[in-house]
Amino acid sequence: MSYFLRKLGFYAVALWAALTLNFAIPRLLPGDPVDILLAKLQQRGGTVSPETREAYALLLGGDDTGPLWSQYLDYLKNLARGDLGVSVSYYPAKVSDVILSSLPWTVVLVGVATVLAALLGVLLGAVVGWRPGTWLDSLVPATTLLAAIPYFWLALILTYLLARVLGWLPLQGGYDVALTPGWNTPFILSAVRYATLPALTIVLASVGGWLLGMRNMMVSTLSEDYVLTAEAKGLSPRKIRRSYAARNAVLPSVAGFAISLGFVVSGSVITEQVFSYPGIGGRLLGAVTNNDYALMQGVFLFITLAVLGANLIVDLLYGLIDPRTRARH
Amino acid sequence: MSLLTGMSRRAAALAGAATLGLVLTGCSGGTPSAGSEATLVAYTGQSGDYQINFNPFSPSRIGGLGAIYETLFFVNKAKVSDLVPLLGTQHSWNTDGTVLSVTLRDGVTWSDGQPFTAKDVVFTFGLLKNNAAINNIGFDGTAAAVDDTHVTFTFQAPAFVKGPDLLGTVPIVPEHLWKNTSPTEDVVEKPIGTGAYLVSEFKPQAFTYSANSRYWGGEPRVKKIRFVALSGNQAGADGIAAGTVDWFTGPIPDIKNTRKNFPNYDAYTQWQSQMVLATCSSVQMGCTGPQTDPAVRHALYSALNRTQLNKLAFQDTASAISPAFTLTPSQDRFAAASLAGKVAPMTAEPQKSAQILEQAGWVKGSDGIYAKGGQRLSLTVEVVTGWTDYITAIDTMASQAKAAGIELQAAQSSWNEWTEKKGSGRFQLVIDSLGQGPAPDPFYLYTYFFDSGTGAKVGQSAGNNFSRYVNPQVDAALDDLAALPLDDQAARQPYFDTVQQAIVRDMPYVPVLTGGTTSVWNTAKFSGWPSDQDLYAFPAVWSSLDAAEIFKRLKPQS
Numbered sequence: 001m002s003y004f005l006r007k008l009g010f011y012a013v014a015l016w017a018a019l020t021l022n023f024a025i026p027r028l029l030p031g032d033p034v035d036i037l038l039a040k041l042q043q044r045g046g047t048v049s050p051e052t053r054e055a056y057a058l059l060l061g062g063d064d065t066g067p068l069w070s071q072y073l074d075y076l077k078n079l080a081r082g083d084l085g086v087s088v089s090y091y092p093a094k095v096s097d098v099i100l101s102s103l104p105w106t107v108v109l110v111g112v113a114t115v116l117a118a119l120l121g122v123l124l125g126a127v128v129g130w131r132p133g134t135w136l137d138s139l140v141p142a143t144t145l146l147a148a149i150p151y152f153w154l155a156l157i158l159t160y161l162l163a164r165v166l167g168w169l170p171l172q173g174g175y176d177v178a179l180t181p182g183w184n185t186p187f188i189l190s191a192v193r194y195a196t197l198p199a200l201t202i203v204l205a206s207v208g209g210w211l212l213g214m215r216n217m218m219v220s221t222l223s224e225d226y227v228l229t230a231e232a233k234g235l236s237p238r239k240i241r242r243s244y245a246a247r248n249a250v251l252p253s254v255a256g257f258a259i260s261l262g263f264v265v266s267g268s269v270i271t272e273q274v275f276s277y278p279g280i281g282g283r284l285l286g287a288v289t290n291n292d293y294a295l296m297q298g299v300f301l302f303i304t305l306a307v308l309g310a311n312l313i314v315d316l317l318y319g320l321i322d323p324r325t326r327a328r329h
Numbered sequence: 330m331s332l333l334t335g336m337s338r339r340a341a342a343l344a345g346a347a348t349l350g351l352v353l354t355g356c357s358g359g360t361p362s363a364g365s366e367a368t369l370v371a372y373t374g375q376s377g378d379y380q381i382n383f384n385p386f387s388p389s390r391i392g393g394l395g396a397i398y399e400t401l402f403f404v405n406k407a408k409v410s411d412l413v414p415l416l417g418t419q420h421s422w423n424t425d426g427t428v429l430s431v432t433l434r435d436g437v438t439w440s441d442g443q444p445f446t447a448k449d450v451v452f453t454f455g456l457l458k459n460n461a462a463i464n465n466i467g468f469d470g471t472a473a474a475v476d477d478t479h480v481t482f483t484f485q486a487p488a489f490v491k492g493p494d495l496l497g498t499v500p501i502v503p504e505h506l507w508k509n510t511s512p513t514e515d516v517v518e519k520p521i522g523t524g525a526y527l528v529s530e531f532k533p534q535a536f537t538y539s540a541n542s543r544y545w546g547g548e549p550r551v552k553k554i555r556f557v558a559l560s561g562n563q564a565g566a567d568g569i570a571a572g573t574v575d576w577f578t579g580p581i582p583d584i585k586n587t588r589k590n591f592p593n594y595d596a597y598t599q600w601q602s603q604m605v606l607a608t609c610s611s612v613q614m615g616c617t618g619p620q621t622d623p624a625v626r627h628a629l630y631s632a633l634n635r636t637q638l639n640k641l642a643f644q645d646t647a648s649a650i651s652p653a654f655t656l657t658p659s660q661d662r663f664a665a666a667s668l669a670g671k672v673a674p675m676t677a678e679p680q681k682s683a684q685i686l687e688q689a690g691w692v693k694g695s696d697g698i699y700a701k702g703g704q705r706l707s708l709t710v711e712v713v714t715g716w717t718d719y720i721t722a723i724d725t726m727a728s729q730a731k732a733a734g735i736e737l738q739a740a741q742s743s744w745n746e747w748t749e750k751k752g753s754g755r756f757q758l759v760i761d762s763l764g765q766g767p768a769p770d771p772f773y774l775y776t777y778f779f780d781s782g783t784g785a786k787v788g789q790s791a792g793n794n795f796s797r798y799v800n801p802q803v804d805a806a807l808d809d810l811a812a813l814p815l816d817d818q819a820a821r822q823p824y825f826d827t828v829q830q831a832i833v834r835d836m837p838y839v840p841v842l843t844g845g846t847t848s849v850w851n852t853a854k855f856s857g858w859p860s861d862q863d864l865y866a867f868p869a870v871w872s873s874l875d876a877a878e879i880f881k882r883l884k885p886q887s
Binding site for chain 2 (some may be wrong): 036037059177
């Protein structure tokens with residue numbers, strides 16, 4: 001039991017550190033939101049008179065007047081209440097509303113793509129690793145090549161081929177804007193159709209890593225004594241591959257998978273940018289370029305919680321799955 | 330690509346996607362657009378999803394201004410012209426500029442059926458005055474209703490120059506709906522206005538306007554307008570190539586051949602933002618570096634080959650600039666007769682640069698760069714990373730300046746950092762553009778960028794006058810101008826002459842070129858777009874008041 005308590009204590013400290021950094025880092029950015037908003041209006045030919053500046057400073061600048069430590073205390077207090085503040089760039093929308101409206105898109109798209117990439121990579125890796133040195137091994141360089149191509153390039157090439165030249169899939173967006181979002185068949189079908197291309201690019205770009213990891217673990221597991229024993233017992237190769245080799249080889253991939261699930265929340269800034277896909281990545285980018293502290297903190301908070309949560313679950317699961325981890329402590 | 334406005338430049342920076350845009354849009358378009366024929370699809374450059382906000386006073390509004398909430402008059406900034414009546418039909422000032430009388434249009438109704446009266450106008454201006462956070466025109470007068478169709482605005486001091494702001498930028502809101510809402514915090518999900526359009530649906534990826542059948546000017550012919558959210562200008566250009574966007578203001582590859590590449594579209598450019606190399610100019614305010622010497626600024630001005638610059642950095646979409654910052658040719662009438670050159674030279678004059686520098690005591694060193702008192706004539710130009718057109722411009726100007734013995738270096742930083750440097754005055758040169766005011770009148774540009782009141786010492790945050798220019802004569806002339814009617818050219822010109830002579834002599838902002846704003850629009854689906862023959866509004870989809878005028882004039886092609 002003390003193992004779990006120790007773990008929970010450790011995570012509480014990590015959470016506090018992350019929250020503190022989360023408070024500090026946005027404030028180290030140069031510029032202030034009012035200046036940036038005005039500079040932007042001006043770039044678009046807007047009239048930015050001294051009166052405009054005063055009005056916007058009054059409208060947006062209420063937060064940053066107190067000393068830093070009192071801002072920090074307020075920040076922690078508000079967090080405890082679940083109040084993430086008001087976004088400056090989407091004023092007067094609440095940060096939590098802004099995030100919650102984009103979160104589902106990211107979680108579904110990146111989540112499904114991550115699961116697919118991991119499943120595909122691990123399955124292929126198990127097959128390839130079972131017979132190292134055969135022609136199947138050529139899958140490794142082929143998929144790592146896809147992973148090595150800069151992601152935006154791969155995405156743009158696929159967009160060009162599938163959306164522009166062949167016209168099979170839509171070029172940009174998250175759904176056909178003529179439909180009404182909600183639980184209705186035409187909308188869901190359209191959302192799936194619009195998500196196919198971005199999901200495909202994510203899967204292609206990340207499947208290589210899973211495949212390589214699994215294949216190598218497979219190869220080293222094959223030389224283990226228990227595999228030899230299983231063979232000596234006369235078990236069928238299929239059974240050995242599935243129940244003995246693959247099961248042990250998959251352990252690191254499971255850990256990696258849990259962590260990458262944590263990162264799903266952070267979305268994929270580039271995917272969302274290339275495909276004009278709605279989601280949290282675009283919001284984060286907008287928050288950073290507009291010095292929207294509250295929104296940045298909100299997004300970082302979600303990412304932090306998701307990553308810490310995923311790690312905690314892996315740690316706890318490992319304690320259950322693998323007694324050796326527990327015994328060492 | 331001079332049409333890269335601020336936000337587009339940033340978007341273009343992302344992931345170097347701009348390069349691939351050439352590939353993506355390289356193959357010719359012409360795919361017929363999907364959806365119903367009558368819907369106009371506009372992309373304003375919004376990056377990322379929409380958050381609902383139709384409050385016309387909110388800086389983060391996504392729509393509402395112009396098309397739904399109308400102003401009293403429309404000011405056409407694209408050319409010097411009379412105000413276009415909207416909710417107001419006539420306006421006049423008393424002789425000393427303290428009382429403005431406005432006659433309102435009779436028989437206008439709000440889109441919920443209630444009549445529009447002078448009370449709504451008085452209420453709107455009262456709202457501004459009582460809520461400093463939305464009073465971005467600094468309205469300090471008193472509005473009073475004479476009867477249902479007449480309003481007077483009374484001021485303590487002459488307020489002629491506030492006219493265009495007051496008449497042309499303040500959206501009039503209905504008293505019966507707004508008296509109980511917070512003008513700063515309400516996002517007005519169901520806007521009720523007098524304008525030609527109504528909001529018919531909102532989704533985070535798009536919202537749609539539909540025609541207002543009660544509109545006082547007659548129901549507009551374009552029945553539906555959809556605004557879509559994409560990731561940025563690159564996505565906008567892709568939308569044009571794919572035929573899914575009908576109007577987009579921003580850069581597309583190979584602009585000159587738009588008609589050839591995309592037969593359904595045409596591109597149209599207007600010039601408003603005057604690009605400058607702004608200097609931290611004033612030693613008195615704490616600026617340091619060679620650029621504090623006016624001779625250096627003049628030498629740089631003469632060293633530029635603007636024709637070459639336009640071609641290499643801006644795809645030939647920029648145009649000439651006046652050293653007095655009157656838009657040329659549309660505002661030439663305001664330029665002082667005494668000015669030597671009405672337009673900055675389009676070719677380089679290195680001998681002239683040399684002469685100016687040598688007269689000021691600079692001596693050419695063995696490396697071909699001038700120096701004075703041990704200080705080399707080397708200047709750093711601040712630019713935002715990813716503003717590819719400006720970066721190319723600096724590279725081009727650097728090689729041109731080198732021929733004249735001046736060294737220019739680009740320093741790239743993030744948008745936020747660049748804004749910070751500009752505000753605090755910790756820079757030598759900044760490449761930027763000077764924007765226009767609420768009316769096609771150079772007074773506004775002068776008062777924004779040359780009045781010492783909006784400057785500050787280095788280290789403190791400056792307003793618009795980030796070059797920190799200080800000249801009591803200019804300040805005084807601007808104060809006097811503020812007390813004169815905008816249409817009294819004879820009385821105003823002597824003060825304009827004073828300002829222009831001073832700013833041409835001191836040149837705190839070195840004029841480069843006038844940047845163009847290019848709109849690409851679908852001429853196969855709609856006609857009636859602004860043109861050289863009929864420049865009835867500034868053609869930019871993100872400029873909501875102008876866009877509203879354009880929407881009203883468009884006709885679907887059957």
